[in-house]
Amino acid sequence: MSLQLDFPAVLERWPSFLAGAVLTLELAAFATVLGALLGTLAAVGRGTHNALISGACKAYVETIRNTPLLVQIFLVYFGLASLGLKFSAFAVAVAALTINVGAYTAEIMRAGFEAIPRGQIEAAEGLALSRLQIYWHIILLPAVEKVYPALTSQFVLLMLASSVCSQISAEELTAVANYIQSDTYRAFETYIIVAVLYVILSLVMRAGFWGLGLVLFPRRRRLGTPL
Amino acid sequence: MQQNTSSAPIVSLRNVQKSFGPLRVLDGVSFAVERGEVLALIGRSGSGKSTALRCIDRFEKVDGGEIVVCGHRVDRPDVDLRALRQDVGIVFQSYNLFPHLTIEQNITLAPCAVKGMATARAKDLARKVLAQVGLEEKLHAYPEQLSGGQQQRAAIARSLAMQPKVMLFDEVTSALDPELTAEVLKVIEQLAADGMTMVMVTHEMGFAKGIADRIVFMHRGKVHETGPASILTTPTTPELTQFVGTGNLKS
Numbered sequence: 001m002s003l004q005l006d007f008p009a010v011l012e013r014w015p016s017f018l019a020g021a022v023l024t025l026e027l028a029a030f031a032t033v034l035g036a037l038l039g040t041l042a043a044v045g046r047g048t049h050n051a052l053i054s055g056a057c058k059a060y061v062e063t064i065r066n067t068p069l070l071v072q073i074f075l076v077y078f079g080l081a082s083l084g085l086k087f088s089a090f091a092v093a094v095a096a097l098t099i100n101v102g103a104y105t106a107e108i109m110r111a112g113f114e115a116i117p118r119g120q121i122e123a124a125e126g127l128a129l130s131r132l133q134i135y136w137h138i139i140l141l142p143a144v145e146k147v148y149p150a151l152t153s154q155f156v157l158l159m160l161a162s163s164v165c166s167q168i169s170a171e172e173l174t175a176v177a178n179y180i181q182s183d184t185y186r187a188f189e190t191y192i193i194v195a196v197l198y199v200i201l202s203l204v205m206r207a208g209f210w211g212l213g214l215v216l217f218p219r220r221r222r223l224g225t226p227l
Numbered sequence: 228m229q230q231n232t233s234s235a236p237i238v239s240l241r242n243v244q245k246s247f248g249p250l251r252v253l254d255g256v257s258f259a260v261e262r263g264e265v266l267a268l269i270g271r272s273g274s275g276k277s278t279a280l281r282c283i284d285r286f287e288k289v290d291g292g293e294i295v296v297c298g299h300r301v302d303r304p305d306v307d308l309r310a311l312r313q314d315v316g317i318v319f320q321s322y323n324l325f326p327h328l329t330i331e332q333n334i335t336l337a338p339c340a341v342k343g344m345a346t347a348r349a350k351d352l353a354r355k356v357l358a359q360v361g362l363e364e365k366l367h368a369y370p371e372q373l374s375g376g377q378q379q380r381a382a383i384a385r386s387l388a389m390q391p392k393v394m395l396f397d398e399v400t401s402a403l404d405p406e407l408t409a410e411v412l413k414v415i416e417q418l419a420a421d422g423m424t425m426v427m428v429t430h431e432m433g434f435a436k437g438i439a440d441r442i443v444f445m446h447r448g449k450v451h452e453t454g455p456a457s458i459l460t461t462p463t464t465p466e467l468t469q470f471v472g473t474g475n476l477k478s
Contacts, residue, residue, distance in 0.1 A: 119323040120323055120325065122323065123323035123324075123325070123382075125286075125312065126312055126315075126317040128337060128341045129340055137325075137340065145327065217327070219327050219369050222369070223371065225371065
């Protein structure tokens with residue numbers, strides 16, 4: 001039994017790998033930004049006293065958290081198609097990933113909101129700030145800071161999970177790998193390279209979130225202490 | 228409904244009722260605070276004094292009775308909360324500074340966001356109110372870099388920046404050691420000397436005696452005894468006698 005690896009045969013397809021990696025990063029970037037917005041709104045919605053809004057947010061979160069991502073992607077993909085709506089595979093992938101990560105973000109943000117002491121909100125109310133101003137100035141940033149590690153892990157996880165978008169022929173990294181290995185018959189080499197590329201993408205995202213953290217949390221940057 | 232001519236009290240409670248479930252916390256509480264007056268609410272834990280104070284700023288909704296604060300009918304469901312709270316400043320036992328903001332940002336936030344004050348003017352104001360509490364050098368510090376006493380003084384400054392007509396103090400020194408308590412009380416004393424109308428819940432009997440124009444002693448949800456500070460030395464009811472006699476009256 002001998003293992004013979006022929007990397008050059010696969011590596012000569014590097015422009016395709018690069019294009020796939022870039023698309024994966026784009027998918028992750030769009031879904032992260034949109035998912036963060038959706039998830040935060042869902043977390044706020046779940047905390048409201050309006051039973052209808054709160055119930056709808058809870059149903060959304062629970063549905064998504066208890067179904068596989070691949071099934072969600074197919075539901076969006078075929079659902080839109082059966083409504084006669086045509087979108088690119090990229091757009092469908094972004095939509096499905098956003099809906100997916102939004103649910104997890106909602107749960108994480110809810111934990112962040114609940115970690116804000118009641119006294120903070122009373123102090124803000126006592127200063128005559130409006131509800132919206134309190135959410136914006138007093139609750140949101142400290143809540144994000146408290147759950148930032150969990151939140152960013154979730155977004156990196158989302159990037160990795162985006163590999164299943166290959167199933168709807170979005171041309172991201174795993175889809176590219178599938179083509180290349182069926183072309184070159186060098187499956188093992190191909191997926192080793194892809195695995196390394198995913199590691200690099202993860203490190204890029206983590207570095208990005210670290211930098212964003214420095215901008216978002218000046219107090220932490222100056223004092224180095226957790227909130 | 229701005230009916231606060233100079234003769235009308237700034238704060239008035241009339242027969243205020245409040246229950247938490249089956250527990251009757253306020254059982255027909257009445258008192259009034261005139262402009263420039265310092266009123267100390269004293270009593271045992273659970274006597275209802277903190278609840279009474281919180282009702283003034285509508286952190287608790289009353290079940291019955293009438294509360295008028297700077298012309299606002301606080302007992303009514305349609306009271307304009309944000310207008311009320313621009314007239315009333317409140318300082319809490321646990322400071323509640325916003326930990327992610329510098330002291331300056333803590334102070335300028337409400338004047339800018341609520342009153343639409345320009346940033347430069349708000350920063351000038353922050354310097355002014357911090358000077359009032361002796362903390363000018365802490366302008367750019369974060370709350371956690373301050374001692375408890377300094378945090379409480381910063382919280383007072385934050386309240387002052389909204390230029391309230393009346394200040395409420397809810398056991399503001401209860402979390403502080405005697406030395407830090409003294410520096411906070413000094414600030415409050417200065418405010419009183421400047422003519423600020425104040426209602427304070429306090430366990431510092433010596434301080435209450437020194438600063439308060441009037442004492443309201445609460446017992447079991449009722450105003451049990453009320454009068455000038457001298458009632459602490461010559462109480463007429465057995466309950467107040469016992470209360471001031473149990474070592475509460477520090478020299």
